[in-house]
Amino acid sequence: MTYEGMINDIDWIRISDHLAGRDSPAERAEFAQWMAVTSERQRLVNALQQIWERAAEVQEPIDVDARAAWLVVRARLDQSGATRPRMAPRGVPDLPASRVGRWIGIAAAAAILVLGIGGVLAVRHASNHAPSAAQQTAVREVMTAQGQRVYLRLADGSRVVLGVESRLRWPTSFGAGAREVSLDGEALFVIAHDPARPFVVRSGNAMIDDLGTEFGVRAYPGDRSVRVVVRSGTVALAVAPDPRTHRAVLQAGDGGFLAADGAMRVEHGVDVDRELAFAEGRLELTDAPMSDVAHELERWYGVQLVVNDTSLLHATVNASFSAHAELSAVLRTLARTLGARVEQRGRIVRLVVIP
Amino acid sequence: MPESDAEREAEWVRGIQRGDNAAFEALFLAYYERLVRFAYGFVKMRSAAEEIVQDLFLTVWTRREQWAVHGAVQTYLYAATRNHALNWLRHGGTEQRWVASVVDGDDVRAVLPRSAPANERVELAELDEAIRQAIDRLPPRSRETFILSRQHYLSYEEIAQVMDVSVKTVQEQIWRALRTLRVSLASWLE
Numbered sequence: 001m002t003y004e005g006m007i008n009d010i011d012w013i014r015i016s017d018h019l020a021g022r023d024s025p026a027e028r029a030e031f032a033q034w035m036a037v038t039s040e041r042q043r044l045v046n047a048l049q050q051i052w053e054r055a056a057e058v059q060e061p062i063d064v065d066a067r068a069a070w071l072v073v074r075a076r077l078d079q080s081g082a083t084r085p086r087m088a089p090r091g092v093p094d095l096p097a098s099r100v101g102r103w104i105g106i107a108a109a110a111a112i113l114v115l116g117i118g119g120v121l122a123v124r125h126a127s128n129h130a131p132s133a134a135q136q137t138a139v140r141e142v143m144t145a146q147g148q149r150v151y152l153r154l155a156d157g158s159r160v161v162l163g164v165e166s167r168l169r170w171p172t173s174f175g176a177g178a179r180e181v182s183l184d185g186e187a188l189f190v191i192a193h194d195p196a197r198p199f200v201v202r203s204g205n206a207m208i209d210d211l212g213t214e215f216g217v218r219a220y221p222g223d224r225s226v227r228v229v230v231r232s233g234t235v236a237l238a239v240a241p242d243p244r245t246h247r248a249v250l251q252a253g254d255g256g257f258l259a260a261d262g263a264m265r266v267e268h269g270v271d272v273d274r275e276l277a278f279a280e281g282r283l284e285l286t287d288a289p290m291s292d293v294a295h296e297l298e299r300w301y302g303v304q305l306v307v308n309d310t311s312l313l314h315a316t317v318n319a320s321f322s323a324h325a326e327l328s329a330v331l332r333t334l335a336r337t338l339g340a341r342v343e344q345r346g347r348i349v350r351l352v353v354i355p
Numbered sequence: 356m357p358e359s360d361a362e363r364e365a366e367w368v369r370g371i372q373r374g375d376n377a378a379f380e381a382l383f384l385a386y387y388e389r390l391v392r393f394a395y396g397f398v399k400m401r402s403a404a405e406e407i408v409q410d411l412f413l414t415v416w417t418r419r420e421q422w423a424v425h426g427a428v429q430t431y432l433y434a435a436t437r438n439h440a441l442n443w444l445r446h447g448g449t450e451q452r453w454v455a456s457v458v459d460g461d462d463v464r465a466v467l468p469r470s471a472p473a474n475e476r477v478e479l480a481e482l483d484e485a486i487r488q489a490i491d492r493l494p495p496r497s498r499e500t501f502i503l504s505r506q507h508y509l510s511y512e513e514i515a516q517v518m519d520v521s522v523k524t525v526q527e528q529i530w531r532a533l534r535t536l537r538v539s540l541a542s543w544l545e
Contacts (some may be wrong), residue, residue, distance in 0.1 A: 013527075
């Protein structure tokens with residue numbers, strides 16, 4: 001710009017002091033005279049005035065929920081006071097893992113996830129409670145909040161995409177035997193196969209043994225069954241207490257479903273990409289009953305769906321959304337599909353039939 | 356800051372020193388979001404920014420009896436947040452910090468972007484987005500000064516206290532920020 005060169009540092013101080021309202025009445029009068037000399041000066045001051053004013057409106061692009069955070073802080077205070085009276089809440093400053101990890105107890109954390117705080121990614125580094133063990137195994141834990149997903153690479157080279165509102169626990173060191181992790185929620189595993197050290201996922205009542213492979217596991221609390229979908233390789237799905245008797249081997253393209261009562265069902269030719277869409281950040285609803293839709297919206301967007309109308313309650317939904325889609329767009333699509341309209345108040349979303 | 360705000364906040368401070376839970380909650384709710392945004396400007400990671408500010412408040416509460424605030428609590432909180440955030444960065448920035456927390460080669464690589472937030476976000480006008488990005492590209496101290504002035508409404512004197520510099524330095528950072536923004540936003544403003 002040409003006129004930037006025409007004004008000097010003194011002028012810049014004059015302008016910025018004027019914009020900040022720091023000039024005296026006399027200086028203000030002087031400023032008006034200075035500005036009136038050329039139209040370039042006027043244009044410059046006008047442009048700067050715009051920047052100055054708009055800058056107050058543009059914030060960091062993050063959502064902060066002070067109320068939810070207050071609950072976290074209170075839980076941390078309660079916990080440090082009640083269950084660990086001698087431990088200062090600041091934890092052990094020299095241990096980096098504990099700095100990241102000293103969020104809150106698991107029970108408290110679960111409660112907070114239900115309350116829907118965003119951004120609480122907890123990486124815990126806790127010890128198993130048997131203090132006597134010479135081989136005390138440290139356990140790591142990652143939890144995602146609603147709408148949050150995490151990509152992990154484990155020490156053995158395996159990769160995990162942890163879905164929304166999910167929790168994965170694994171030992172800091174896998175040791176020589178089986179590599180065992182436990183999952184609540186949803187995750188995609190891409191396993192570095194090692195025949196000497198089988199990779200085992202424990203989830204709900206299921207034990208899932210990888211035999212060199214890429215597969216997804218889904219077991220949210222309240223799900224009717226643990227669901228395992230195999231993209232490549234071979235996976236053994238077994239019932240946890242006695243993996244020897246109850247066992248199904250799943251190949252690429254298979255889906256295995258293990259109900260809470262131990263009943264197992266295998267489907268061939270499932271739509272693997274659709275089933276594992278969460279790992280790419282897509283929310284897929286396939287013939288989903290309204291109760292599932294409500295659960296998914298809560299996990300992905302932290303809203304509660306309220307449906308009063310019986311015709312809507314029995315509707316099923318087929319839809320595909322990107323994780324980057326705004327909630328408003330998702331709700332619009334959903335409403336249009338169902339012939340309903342959306343009423344949103346804070347975190348409560350109501351679907352109302354259009355008569 | 357209006358006198359009444361300052362008085363109310365001073366009352367909260369006295370309440371906290373006495374162990375009054377409600378005063379602690381009030382101060383937390385009044386400042387949490389602002390301070391998280393300020394911390395985010397340094398660490399660029401929301402979970403870390405929230406952790407920093409939560410830690411700060413937890414420290415205030417656990418040491419409430421010895422807690423001494425000279426001057427306005429606002430200046431104290433901003434300065435403390437700033438120190439914590441810079442400290443966090445010194446212990447290895449975002450990526451290093453996560454890797455540093457790794458015990459045995461496990462690596463929490465990246466927090467994938469959070470999907471759209473629960474509440475409706477007002478679409479930013481294109482100019483606003485350009486301004487936001489231009490502010491983001493300012494030299495760090497210039498950026499921090501400008502943001503404290505324009506988005507947190509701190510006076511030059513308060514900014515000087517928070518950043519531990521002279522008022523003259525604040526003034527200079529502000530005009531330099533403006534000059535840089537004018538150049539980078541030239542195509543937007545005619």
